[in-house]
Amino acid sequence: RSDAGKSVFIKCQACHEAEQGVNKIGPTLKGVVGRKTASIADYKYSDAMAAKGAGGQVWDEATLAAYLPDPKAMVPGTKMAFPGLKNPQDVADVIAYLKTKQ
Numbered sequence: 001r002s003d004a005g006k007s008v009f010i011k012c013q014a015c016h017e018a019e020q021g022v023n024k025i026g027p028t029l030k031g032v033v034g035r036k037t038a039s040i041a042d043y044k045y046s047d048a049m050a051a052k053g054a055g056g057q058v059w060d061e062a063t064l065a066a067y068l069p070d071p072k073a074m075v076p077g078t079k080m081a082f083p084g085l086k087n088p089q090d091v092a093d094v095i096a097y098l099k100t101k102q
Contacts (some may be wrong), residue, residue, distance in 0.1 A: 001089075001092065001093045001096045002093070002096040002097040002100045003097075004018040004089075004093040004096075004097075005092075005093035005094040005096045005097025005098070007093075007098050008090045008093050008097070009092045009094055009097055009098075011082075011085070012029070012082070012094070015080075015082070016028065016029045017029070017030070018030045018032070018098060018101040019098075019101065022052065023040065023042065023043045024102070025045040025055070026040050026079075026080060027040045027045070028040065028043075029101065030101050030102075031100055031101065031102050032059045032063065032064075032098055032101075033059060033060065033064070033092055033098050033099045033102070034058065034059065034060060034102075035058065035059050036053055036056075036057070036058050036059075037049065037052045037053035037059060037063075038050045038052060038053030038054075038060065038066070039053055045078055045079075046075075046078050047077060048076060048077030048078055049075055049077075049078055049079070053055040054074055061099075064091075064095050065091055065092070065095065065096070068085045068091045068094065068095075069082060069084045069085055069086060069088075069091060070083075070084045071084055072084075
């Protein structure tokens, strides 16, 4: 369902991109699936997100599935202002899409 995820990702594009490896307001999401949290060297993460990375968190499917519905609940203090994807199918689809962007 990565095609459906591409449509869902439109909600993310104001702050993120997943094609070029370029940071915008948020860090690039190219290669995010399987990447250590807060590991893009030239992006300034919140202290809360940096702490998750320092603790060894990795953006695998399970972590993304927990984060995307309510980012501020999972990482209190995150700079991500997006309220989250409330539809579980949208979450699954956007993860499927991001998996194609390695």
